[in-house]
Structures are given as C-alpha cells and as structure tokens.
Amino acid sequence: MDNFVSQLLQLLFSGLMVGSIYAVVALGFTMIYSATGVVNFAQGEFLMLGGMVGVSLFSGWMPLIIACVVAVFLTALIGIIMERMMIAPLKNPTVLALIIITIGASIVLKGGAMLLFGKQAHSLPAFSGDVPLMILGAAVFPQALWIMGISLLLIIGIRLMLSYTMFGIALRATADNSAAASLVGIDIRLMVRASFGLSAASGAIAGIIITPVTLTSWDIGMMLGIKGFSAAVLGGLGNVVGSVIGGLLLGVIETFGAGLIASGYRDAFALLVLLLVLFLRPSGLFGTSDTR
Secondary structure, eight states: HHHHHHHHHHHHHHHHHHHHHHHHHHHHHHHHHHHSSSOTTTTTHHHHHHHHHHHHHHHHHHOHHHHHHHHHHHHHHHHHHHHIIIIIOOSSSHHHHHHHHHEEEEHHHHHHHHHHHHHSSSSOTTTTTTEEEEEEEEEHHHHHHHHHHHHHHHHHHHHHHHHHSHHHHHHHHHHHHHHHHTTTOOOOOOOOHHHHHHHHHHHHHHHHHHHHOOOOOOTTTHHHHHHHHHHHHHTTTHHHHHHHHHHHHHHHHHHHHHTOGGGGHHHHHHHHHOOOOOHHOTTTTOOTTOOO
16 A cells, blocks of 8 residues: 555656646747747747757856756747747738748757757756655655756746736737737837747756756657647646646646556647547636637
8 A cells, every 4th residue: 555655656746747847838838829829839849959959068068057048048049030030021820821830940940950969869967966855655856856846936937927027018918919019119029029039948948957857859849849738728728827737737647647557658648638628628727718
C-alpha cells in the first residue's frame, strides 16, 4: 500500500512538472491569440530555440546564467522578426491563411535549427545538482522544483503584467477592441509585435529550464506545441487562468495515463483530451461561448 501511494505521489509530482511547461506554452498561445486572433503553431519552436541557443552559447564561452538570458533575448527577437516578416504584411488575412503561415514558420525554424545545431540531442547542466529529494517516499529531482518554481513565477508575472501595468492594459484593450484602442492612441502594431516577443521569450524560458531533464533537439517543438495548444483549448483559448489550469490538468492526465495504463501512448493522451474538448465543449473549461 505504501509503495502504491509513493507511486501515485511520484506520478503527481511528475505530472505537475510537465503540466507547468504545458501551462507556459499555453500562455504563449493565449497572449498572441488575445492580441491578434492568430493561433501561432510555431509556438513550440520557441521552446526548441531557447534550449538550443542556450546550449550553444553555454558550450562556447558564456557562463550558464548569461547564456540563458541571451538565449531568451535572441528568441524574443526571432519572434518579433517572424511577426514583422510573415504576419504584419498581410491585409485582412483569413484564419486558414494565418494557420498555414505559422505552420510554415514552424517548418522554417525547425529546418534552420537542424542545419545550424545538428540532429543530435543537447543538454544543459542541472541548476542545483542531480541528487533527488525524498518527499513522502517519492523522489523529486531539484531541477523539477526549478521547473515548477520558474514556471509559477513566469505565470504570476504575466498575470500581474496584464492586469496592473499600462502596457498590459494596452495589450488587453487591443485584444478587446483594436479599433477603439487605436482611437485612444494605442499603437496596435506595437502591441501585436510585443505579444509575439513576449510569447517567444516565455517559450524560450520554458525550453531552457526543461533541457537539463528532457534534453533538447531540433525536432522537439512540434509535439510540445501541440500539447500546449491542447492545454490552451482545454482551459479556454484566450483565458490566462484557464490556460494555466488546462496545462496542469493535461500534464497530470498524461503522466497518470502513461504510468498506470501504457507509457507508449503518452503523447496520445494529449491529442485525446484535445479531441474530447473540441467535441464536447469547444470553448474549453473556462472559455466563453464566443470562443471559436
């Protein structure tokens, strides 16, 4: 019985760690969708770029902390350039056109990473050692605590920024009514560009903190992006709190499914949750009825 309880706790801790990352990815989808109405299917590639650039800089001549900061900055810059080159020139694009463009951007970023960094997997050292901590019989690695802690701070920071800063209020105003926001002097293009930059930066942070645990390579972005999108849809696309709860739920469901049913179907659980939500409640758990 004690072993079974310890196993459940182990799965719960693992699910919360994985769910924290899905929540951050879902927030990236939410920020861009709220400001522009675009579902950015290149979001997963920002995680890949954060990890790969961080590894490349750290393997060169930079200390770990500086390499991570520079990697986040460069990934945010790539996100802004992507919006500037692929989204901004369009005039009244259709939803299908935007989806195809972001998928194309994902392919370009993934191919560029493969050519630049190679096909092999890369890793970063754990932030505070590899000796696990025992909590009620469950082993928790220090990096898992870093992942959950940094993800929590990032989520809280984004929430506070959107609620209590002039920039966040301007971003929400753009999302609510871009025409009215423009009339009161808000630079709509700047808000859109900033949403892509912030989304890319948050994705890069997530990519860096998971690299010591999962490794990183040029092709990890697509599945992470799908799972983050599933989390965003589960919580309600455009809802910040819903995205966080959706990410945590998805991580726990996936981990318990893999641990108690079959590990080979781990990735399938996220897709199954996405399909069920789209069929049963398309607006998500916390979305409004006008979310499509």
